[in-house]
Amino acid sequence: DTAVSQTPKYLVTQMGNDKSIKCEQNLGHDTMYWYKQDSKKFLKIMFSYNNKELIINETVPNRFSPKSPDKAHLNLHINSLELGDSAVYFCASSIQETQYFGPGTRLLVL
Amino acid sequence: DQQVKQNSPSLSVQEGRISILNCDYTNSMFDYFLWYKKYPAEGPTFLISISSIKDKNEDGRFTVFLNKSAKHLSLHIVPSQPGDSAVYFCAADTQGSNYKLTFGKGTLLTVNP
Numbered sequence: 692d693t694a695v696s697q698t699p700k701y702l703v704t705q706m707g708n709d710k711s712i713k714c715e716q717n718l719g720h721d722t723m724y725w726y727k728q729d730s731k732k733f734l735k736i737m738f739s740y741n742n743k744e745l746i747i748n749e750t751v752p753n754r755f756s757p758k759s760p761d762k763a764h765l766n767l768h769i770n771s772l773e774l775g776d777s778a779v780y781f782c783a784s785s786i787q788e789t790q791y792f793g794p795g796t797r798l799l800v801l
Numbered sequence: 802d803q804q805v806k807q808n809s810p811s812l813s814v815q816e817g818r819i820s821i822l823n824c825d826y827t828n829s830m831f832d833y834f835l836w837y838k839k840y841p842a843e844g845p846t847f848l849i850s851i852s853s854i855k856d857k858n859e860d861g862r863f864t865v866f867l868n869k870s871a872k873h874l875s876l877h878i879v880p881s882q883p884g885d886s887a888v889y890f891c892a893a894d895t896q897g898s899n900y901k902l903t904f905g906k907g908t909l910l911t912v913n914p
Contacts, residue, residue: 695844722900734845734890734904746899781844788833788894790902792844 694718695793697782703799704772711768712796714782722746723765724783724790725757734781740765772800804828805893807905815913820878822908824891827872831893835902836865836876839888848889849876881912 695716704710716723724747725737739747740759754770769776777800782793806825814820824834832853837845851858851865851874858865864877878885891905 732888732906736901739899739901741899747901783844785900788835788900788902789847789850790900791847792837794842794844 695782695784695791697780697793697796699796700794701797701799703801705801706772706774708772709768709770710772710798711766712780712782712798714765714767714793716763716782716784716791716793718784718786718791720784720786720791721762722785723759723762724785725765725767726781726783726792728779728781728795730778738765738767769798772798774800776800803906804831805891805903805905807889807891807908809908810906811909811911813911813913814881816883817880820876820881820885820910820912822876822878822889822891822910824874824876824905825872826874826893828893828895828903829872830895831903832896833894834865834867834874835892835894836863837890837892837904838885839890839907845890878910881910883912883914886910886912 698713722741724739728734737751738757743759756768759765779795781795783790835850836848838848839845849863867874888907890907892902
């Protein structure tokens, strides 16, 4: 009965490829997020959706496109992957301020 | 521009003693603060939070103290246990920000048996 799940857990791919990461939450939360944790270990928000509506869109290259088919899912599609995209991507969901995180997807771009 | 700073990258304490993790912030608009704990290869887990209208919040072995004038908060863990060994992240939020949390860089706590 995982609360926030992400697939895949690991993703190794070549530069220039397009990849997607999926996220699902079964907590009934209205808001979902994508975070990136880079090599310096900072956790930075990328996007947030509330009831399928984009409410936070940080300064992220437009190669990154989130999609929320329903309020329990928030997927992240990345086009034309670059070396600098290598990071751990965390999905989260929340009701008000407290956010619940998924286990992370470790992306390595070669 | 780091608005939330955790200046100690690591901390080591003996089992049974107190662990004190510190966090400083620069944005005076922050009005809600959270601590998260993260084990390797897992996502951060919510630990405890505090609103800016309070100066202390306690939950079992965990207590968070907030000093608004100093823009400083701390997490106390008493007594520390080996299972507390993890990275601890401080995060801050501003009302009306759509719950956009700003995280510190984290402090690795090691509790030695």
